[in-house]
Amino acid sequence: MLKHHLNKLALKHLGRQWVDYLASNTMTEFNRRHNDFLWTYDLKALVENVREEAPGVKTFTLLPNQHWKHMKAGQHIEVLASVDGQQVSRYYSLSPIRRGRFTITVKQVDGGMLSTWLHQSARKGSVLHIRHPEGKFTYRQQRKLLFICAGSGITPCYSMISDCLAMPESPDLALYAQFSHTSDTIFSRTLTDWKGQFDVRVAYTREAHHSARLLSSAPLREQYPDLDERDVYLCGPQGFMDQVIAALTHEGYDLTRLHCERFVAQAWVPEPSAAFDPDGAEVHFEHLDEHICLTAEDKGRTFMEIAESRGLNLEVGCRQGMCGTCKLTLQSGEANGNVLGQAVYLCSAYPASNRVVLDA
Ligand SMILES: Cc1cc2nc3c(=O)[nH]c(=O)nc-3n(C[C@H](O)[C@H](O)[C@H](O)COP(=O)(O)OP(=O)(O)OC[C@H]3O[C@@H](n4cnc5c(N)ncnc54)[C@H](O)[C@@H]3O)c2cc1C
Ligand code: FES
Structure with a gap:
């Protein structure tokens, strides 16, 4: 579309600051109606590309408008949309790519509102409403890291690892990624490339013959003898995370060096603790x-x-x-x-x- 081609040229050649200055000084109803990607006070992102990553998983390349500030690898954005007349918002981890763009990789959840809407309705040229990046699941200048992830939990780890590898002196990295089948592997080509660069193990719960051994198959310290020297980054389904945390606890690992990201929330109520009275605590x-x-x-x-x-x-x-x-x-x-x-x-x-x- 010509409009978006011009929008991209403006962001590329003028830069976000100048576009912001020009758009905010020419914010007429006419401009807003005809180009609500740049003539807006809201943060929005243009879908530049959609790629099938694995069955039911798509990667969207997004170009944010002039209101974008900056992001840290491992953070996420909130994507907002109207789905069947209902306002819905969900979080997606970001991966930075070149020239002010980033990607989100979305697994379609059965019956899920926003992931299904993104898979079915967001295409090249669509404009998404987003919020600024947030989140603390980020790299903190540690020297040795172990990323443990399962399923779509690989997305924030992928982002941090890509960022670390681009540093002049990359930290010592190790990655354990788990999927059900080989066909479910997210970022499969990159994982193969990474295998030549650092310790990458890809394991499949349903295809034992073609994979690294499962993390649950042997004590963690046996699989990672330098475990205590590494900060662990963990992201995946709740059951998987619970298992890994139990294994780390069993190994006496210092849990203050464990960094977790949870994708699915539940209703949290205080556990009844008859012994605990807050008065005076x-x-x-x-x-x-x-x-x-x-x-x-x-x-x-x-x-x-x-x-x-x-x-x-x-x-x-x-x-x-x-x-x-x-x-x-x-x-x-x-x-x-x-x-x-x-x-x-x-x-x-x-x-x-x-x-x-x-x-x-
Ligand atoms: C910090 C953060 C980062 C995230 N990053 C990503 C990411 O990079 N990629 C990605 O695909 N998702 C990510 N998610 C999950 C995402 O925000 C949505 O929860 C997910 O896409 C489902 O939304 P939905 O509207 O389609 O499903 P909903 O309509 O919210 O849920 C439908 C049903 O599916 C269940 N469900 C919700 N989420 C999941 C899930 N992830 N796995 C299995 N069942 C689920 C719900 O309990 C519900 O029963 C992230 C979540 C958080 C909190
Ligand atoms: S404010 Fe979002 S997890 Fe607490």
């Missing part, structure tokens, strides 16, 4: 140098509700236990509700001991 937010004394009124309140009731401003996103924006690391004490390893999702987790210490 303390919650420490080490990174803010703040500590809160709890009262009986805090029973059943999430960490976020407790902090906000005391006027503490914490980073927050979806408030539904999904986006991970509010995650902090449990340094000591106990928490229940939405907790993964030592990662505590403040918006949907609850204190469960007399002294809880959290840090960024």
